[in-house]
Amino acid sequence: MAVGGEEGTVTGRAPTLDEVAREAGVSRSTASRAINGGERVSPKAQAAVDAAIARLGFSPNRAARALATSHTGSIALVIPEPDERFLTDPFLLGVLRGVNRGLVDSENQLVLLIAHEGQSPGRMASFLNAGHVDGAIVASPHRGDQIEETMRGSRPVVFIGRPFVSEGMSYVDVDNVEGGRLATQRLIDAGRRRIGTITGTLDMTAALDRLEGWRAALSAAGLPDDAVEGGQFGIEQAEAATHRLLDRVPDLDALFVASDTMAIGVRRALQARSLSVPGDIALIGFDNLGPAENMTPGLTTVDNPLLMMVQEATRILLDRIRDPQRPPEALVLPARLVERGSV
Amino acid sequence: MAVGGEEGTVTGRAPTLDEVAREAGVSRSTASRAINGGERVSPKAQAAVDAAIARLGFSPNRAARALATSHTGSIALVIPEPDERFLTDPFLLGVLRGVNRGLVDSENQLVLLIAHEGQSPGRMASFLNAGHVDGAIVASPHRGDQIEETMRGSRPVVFIGRPFVSEGMSYVDVDNVEGGRLATQRLIDAGRRRIGTITGTLDMTAALDRLEGWRAALSAAGLPDDAVEGGQFGIEQAEAATHRLLDRVPDLDALFVASDTMAIGVRRALQARSLSVPGDIALIGFDNLGPAENMTPGLTTVDNPLLMMVQEATRILLDRIRDPQRPPEALVLPARLVERGSV
DNA sequence: CTGTTAGCGCTTTCAC
């Protein structure tokens, strides 16, 4: 492991491997081996190189290394969401923290690729294929992203959230169906009989799956599953959807909301109509990524183990970069209900 | 040697400049010139190269280019905050969006550097000095960060938020002093006379400056400036600080809180004591980066033009990378009060 | 275990 440059003479120019080798009294190749794992290097040479590195404050030039190995030592985090909303969401922060943790002590650097507003959809894919990074983590793919198709057979990619076309792809997800079912079952167990849902953006599998879970629980209990509104993750949209739903289904007594952030909007709508939670309407959200914790009063929700998901995704990615023969890996983590009194 | 290369067939391997040159019927140097601005290239050659590039789907290898030019084509966004809180904050999201926007159509890629928990403080600095990136944007530096010192005289760096040691450094900031003054003056104008403040982490200039603005307004009005508590940006800390302050200063009738996020905690404390806003206590926050907008009831606050700050920072950085002779640039954007009824 | 020898793909003098 290369040591940083606290020591060493300040030359203005970064020292090269050649200089290290000379300083250590060995050849460049020996120095190189010593740096990369120390295979077939005598303890003596190793020590000399280590010392030289420390003395000079040497740090290997990534570009040169990448050129020689055709491994860039960097992985991309792709945010295919051109939408402003996404970047306001605690989701992205979780992803960032997870990737970052997963990358600790891996010598890899994180390249952030965020979709720009009017940018051609295939641009990111071509960036990835151009070999500028060794692999990528794609956060929350949407139906219609070019990403999935273009990524096939190129550098390894791991998706956060199951992509629409998932065969042959690596991804990590939370069990959204089970989460939706758990939440809805909880409402049923609480004695609610007219249970609606405010869905997220239905071009994402997460939203579809949560809806499916809701539906499954209701149909298992023989309850009606027609109280559906929504279609967009977003506070205002959720607020409007709630109003629409209440207009249509006045006897509603519970709501499963596809995300905690959306629940903010739902609560506003309920408040506007002087409906109490959980008195009039029981409420369960999804995610538990921050908003739910800070809400007063609390919001019962389904825990989305995002941090772990992302860390796992990073691990899978690094494994596949290390060994390209590895088969794709799909991992679905269990969902868990977190009680906070809104039921 | 891999077979193929004559045709634009998909070889699995990315095409090289050599292949482009051959395809275009020119030398590698001419192809290179054509790609980089087209100086001293005949229109005919230019067209041939362009066509070849399109046909082959060529994209220059960044590593090779970096090696040849000693310009990596990537800039770092440094988050020197090992603290979990920071990554829960809308601040980081604003920074991300700003940098990202500033980088549109600049061919630069964004490398994210987030401090890890137990990581030696100088590690980031040495990464930056190692020449892995062409420059860096440092978000919200703390007193005691090695960053400022180590950065001196190396690659260009622009700080978001004035660093403690600011001479000779480029930075962009909002006028925090004026913001604190504006907020406090607004409280005074509303007839409040016992005005306290809950401060942020005082190892950041933003927190210190906001406090100074508060103090300035009070002393100009001849009001006491001893109602100070806090010391950490953070919801729980702010909540606790508010309790302490109310214990100590029971006749408090207004509060300037160093951030909107902290105001969440402040409100909890007030609510716990059955104090109304603005009836009993008038409240003004700082930032207007999201939390304030979603709060019910609304929170009057000071607008932090973060997005613009960061975009400007990015511009300054790119300018300095392009022309290293440029002198450091400091930019302080005006603060502005946003009324939302909590006064 | 070690040094020599070739490149990795690109830019850049420098002659022509």
Next chain:
DNA sequence: GTGAAAGCGCTAACAG
């Protein structure tokens, strides 16, 4: 305007 040639700093066979 163009091409030949020389690297940028590193790794990776391959002999010793």
